[in-house]
Amino acid sequence: MIKKPLKIGIIGAGGIMRGVHMPGWKAAEDCEVVAVCDTNREVMERFAADFGIKQTCTDFTELVQLPELDIIDIATPNRFHTPAVLAALEAGKHVLCEKPLAVTTAEVREMGEAARKAGRLLMTAQHHRYGAPAVALKRWVDSGALGEVYYARVHATRRNWLPTPPTFIAEELAGGGPCMDIGVHALDTALWLMGFPNPVRVTGTRLTNFAKxxxxxxxxxxxxxxxxxxxxFASGFVHFSNGATMVIECSWLQHQHEDEDFSARLFGKKASVQWPAGDFSTTVARTLLDGNIKPVGGLRPPHSEEIAAFADAVRHNKPSPIPVAETLKVIAILEGIYESARTGREVLLRGDDLQVPVKKAKK
Ligand SMILES: NC(=O)c1ccc[n+]([C@@H]2O[C@H](COP(=O)([O-])OP(=O)(O)OC[C@H]3O[C@@H](n4cnc5c(N)ncnc54)[C@H](O)[C@@H]3O)[C@@H](O)[C@H]2O)c1
Incomplete structure (x- = not known):
């Protein structure tokens, strides 16, 4: 157990770091953000002044070397996650990184291997798992109420909420559109509720219908x-090794009634349930029964719960609350959708191989 206050260094002082990570660190017990790095000097200086942070730099390779830091929290554009995560792990720090951890499975594997070698925790910031509806659903599902899930319908679709900064819309920064930006959240939550079955085959589409x-x-x-x-817009169809299948739809712009449809509907052999609404349907004694699972009460905002869980794991030498092996399955599916859209073919994922670390073939 680490007894002293945990010291945190930040890489990427943009919107999400300012808006939700900083309140999360402030609320977490015995945690102090003491250093900040952003390649944009003006952004970095304003952030440091606003939060009273004394140590600043524009090069993350400098920040990760600060000996007093226990944790590095990363929220750069997606494509810059990997070098920052690897540098932080190699410097012996625990790492919390925004989603998507990376946009390729090769990078996720490399990070998983680096974390294992360094003996440090690496966690993807999938905050939806810490929301009150998800926490309640997970408890209900884990009690066996849903039974074996054979089908999932996952939506991360918006009518016209397209994030405008280059961080999200330029391929060289984002590495993907709504699929990587919001699909990653709904997919991670659905797979988590399903107990992370192994994905084995994916087909998908990737289109630009309106944004141009x-x-x-x-x-x-x-x-x-x-x-x-x-x-x-992107859509995918996924097969899992246990016979389950999943449809996933992601969009930032489309003609739909809802402002946003962020949901996962899981169909099990005992019941079906919808996240986050909590509506379930089942059949008891040949009687059709519908009900609603209420969100768990008393939780802090999801990002704050996520940060507290990571700090607690670091302090008490627990495993990462969101292990890389789970993130690897999420990214394998999203990467598979893109690959299938590019080649026009089904992509085989070798689900049994989606583990961290990957065993090296014998020579
Ligand atoms: N979980 C969520 O709800 C959520 C919401 C928004 C964004 N995000 C994720 O957070 C990340 C950042 O998003 P944002 O909205 O804060 O973007 P942003 O553009 O507001 O901020 C990114 C910051 O990173 C800085 N930066 C870029 N490259 C850097 C580098 N190599 N080293 C140090 N700093 C660097 C930029 O100057 C910028 O200030 C993305 O991965 C995004 O997917 C998550």
């Missing part, structure tokens, strides 16, 4: 059409 044109006005304002190089 002017049909649907963005609720967050205008974006640079020329810089838009990711998709605005």
């Amino acid at each position: 044109g002017d049909t649907i006005p963005g609720a967050w304002g205008e974006w640079d059409r020329k810089k838009f190089t990711v998709e605005d």
